[in-house]
Amino acid sequence: MTASTKTSAGNFFEDFQLGQEIRHAIPRTVTTGDVALYTGLTGNRFALPSSDGFARELGLPQAPLDDLLVFHLVFGRTVPDISLNAIANLGYAQGQFGLPVYPGDTLAATSRIIGLKENSNRQTGVVYVRSIGRNQRGAMVVDYVRWVLVRKRDPQSAAPTTVIPDLVASLPATALEVSGGLDLTRFDPAVTGSAHRWEDYEAGERIDHVDGMTIEESCHMTATRLYQNNARVHFNQHAEKDGRFGRRIVYGGHIISLARALSANGLGNALKLLAINGGRHTNPSFAGDTIFAWSEVLAKAELPGVANAGALRLRLVATKNQPAANFPDKAADGNPDPAVVLDFDYWALLPRRG
Amino acid sequence: MTASTKTSAGNFFEDFQLGQEIRHAIPRTVTTGDVALYTGLTGNRFALPSSDGFARELGLPQAPLDDLLVFHLVFGRTVPDISLNAIANLGYAQGQFGLPVYPGDTLAATSRIIGLKENSNRQTGVVYVRSIGRNQRGAMVVDYVRWVLVRKRDPQSAAPTTVIPDLVASLPATALEVSGGLDLTRFDPAVTGSAHRWEDYEAGERIDHVDGMTIEESCHMTATRLYQNNARVHFNQHAEKDGRFGRRIVYGGHIISLARALSANGLGNALKLLAINGGRHTNPSFAGDTIFAWSEVLAKAELPGVANAGALRLRLVATKNQPAANFPDKAADGNPDPAVVLDFDYWALLPRRG
């Protein structure tokens, strides 16, 4: 008997080099099957990914995939190389969405290591990665930075020079692009069921999205497998029963999707995500948790070149097992409330009055 | 901080006016992804939605969506306006199926308030609604009446004039239409696996469908989210733990689908639903319940203009946690047996001998 070394154990902190370029494997053709499953697992009710007719009224050839579904599929490509041994996804920044993605498109991903920092305990380090998803014609569909806490293979190995990339807190509104022919001139609020346009929101406004969604093991695992994200902590109860939490951890991206889906009640005209300014999973979520969400309007921006459209910078906060009517946020010590599981900052596209 | 009022809390009894017309939001493009998920969640084994080849033999361009999948998708459109605050769906009547629906079609829904009745406790009222689902060309695909028990916002508010619509107990056979080019001349029983044709059934006959299907939280929630039905009682365990039953309630339509799927054993040639005469969810169902079903032939009708086809009026009864071999039905007091969860009366299309 020969024991093989062909299995990948994933990369450890020492395996990453500053400036390293990674072409991720397994390009993924996306289909209406993915869309149906995404709707079934998240309860997504936004109109653009739901209706070919609405998409055509707005200048697109058919309903595009939900932006977060695109994000998760690209993210899933990167996991085997970047985060199989990650302890946590620490944050996201500088995310931008490019061309809309349609059923039949094939998504591939590349990444570049843009920062490294060993932690003082020498057990772990932080890897900063910029990942780009492209369609089969090479056009960018999503481009984002994330940083992950990764185990070292050997605590004694030498630390790399610390490089922390300069990340902007928010994409300037001038950098926001509306791609793929999307044109809101013929927007009809009867289609979305929401009368509230860009002009109706004001900075500082908070919206309780009211509803709650309870997570089942089967639901979060199926979503995460759909993205072919194989990070171990989500699937293996035999191992996780002895892990940090005694349970499988829900993929943080599933929480983003649930919170975004809940936000349709109050932000039904936030038609699509333009950019992800930042995001943190402030606490883990588990099967049995019920997710609630609230939003805060952080800023408003005009989109000079885009007819009948404006952008809102929104903060989407998700809680577990605590309704959002009182907008749970930070505890007295400035740290996130233990009920808060997500703090997500993004730019959304909304219709303006004519 | 400004607390927003942009979130919809749903309509209360006072919000409905007799004669009111509602155009529901979020038209839904249906896909083969929806079909796969419907099959996966219900175990549907009827031949027509399963096989393009069989559908073509019977004159259709490809496999149509299962009639109940169409019903649920249209029903899902209506929920945010009609039943977000509903305590219960009390019944269905006068349902008719129109043109077959195919992957790629986009379904939209409108409703008309046709009856109102405040209850004597002044806490709630009954709203009678006629809803029509149409495809992207405006053709009717399903048209049905339901009545729902809805909370009043304020028990002191004035009661509307009571109007109870005149609903027929059963659509007359002469009103039944077979649409979209469906032609049973070339029907082949080897395809359906059932040798029993219209002539082989007799009024009064009862059929135990034998099998049972256990419901999981993940399955009923995924089905209901697929339909974008966001009625709160199905999803939010944090709230429901303190609710009437301490648990999430299964969407009644999921029970109809499970019972219909089970009925393929004994009614494999009940190729499609032509009409829904009535339906009541006589008891709630919960995750962990095992659903059984039996059918009774209520009547037979010829379909003069339709070659090789006849209609059966069927009563489909579903039970929970009790096999149907003894046809559980009414208790001694005339009320439904506590094990009975569904009493559904419909017209089905069956092939006749040449």
Next chain:
Amino acid sequence: MTASTKTSAGNFFEDFQLGQEIRHAIPRTVTTGDVALYTGLTGNRFALPSSDGFARELGLPQAPLDDLLVFHLVFGRTVPDISLNAIANLGYAQGQFGLPVYPGDTLAATSRIIGLKENSNRQTGVVYVRSIGRNQRGAMVVDYVRWVLVRKRDPQSAAPTTVIPDLVASLPATALEVSGGLDLTRFDPAVTGSAHRWEDYEAGERIDHVDGMTIEESCHMTATRLYQNNARVHFNQHAEKDGRFGRRIVYGGHIISLARALSANGLGNALKLLAINGGRHTNPSFAGDTIFAWSEVLAKAELPGVANAGALRLRLVATKNQPAANFPDKAADGNPDPAVVLDFDYWALLPRRG
């Protein structure tokens, strides 16, 4: 009231005749919805069913369905006639995969009874069946033998003459065919993420696939319903609570799919299954079990007519609730280790160096 006899109780051992030909009902049109659900339920990460672009590079018109998805869909056709009353699937042999299957194809199945053997207890018998799945043009897509333990209707009924078919332990490499235009000349390992080609594996080599996947009731039931496999033991907790195990039993095919999906880590270039030499479900699996897998290279074979390709005969062993690092196999008495749930022997296609 008339109690109907139209329900099928399934076939018992006495109902099978040597040489009997069965045309199974309900041809099944396969779609990208089935593919998405298969990915979501198994975590399948093999490149060929994931990517239209990769498939085209290898000479196919688009991404084919995963071979095991094809197997399960064909197997599902056969269940109502063959194994509704089966106590167990005892084994598989002589499986071959034919033309690739694409979304839009319609699969139908036929079977032939090739062996019968009553057991000495007279309660049960073994039925040997050869089943063939074909696409809408009549081309074979999968052809395999299985044998199942089936209840007798009446222990006193006469036993048939015992006929045990002559089954080969392994298909000879010369019988392996690569169909449908698949051509590995332009194979690119960056697409699969695995650098290991046919030359890199040696007979006797063992590979621990490392990861584990926990099974939920909802996941295995949804997969099995997707295949329209209605064998009762998988779905009905009300009955199974009093059954052999007190629980629903996971469809053995789901275990094969989970183990194959796990094997992508270490066998990422085992692009497709060419043949199933044998397979046994050595122990049942249940919801809550975590499945692990390891592989052994049993043999290597050249494929003379096929450019840049070779075949590996692989043994895929799945365990439950026990990681595979120590390659759990047989207990001291020669019987399978109680943790082993699957012992599966197949030929896989791998790329060779130029």
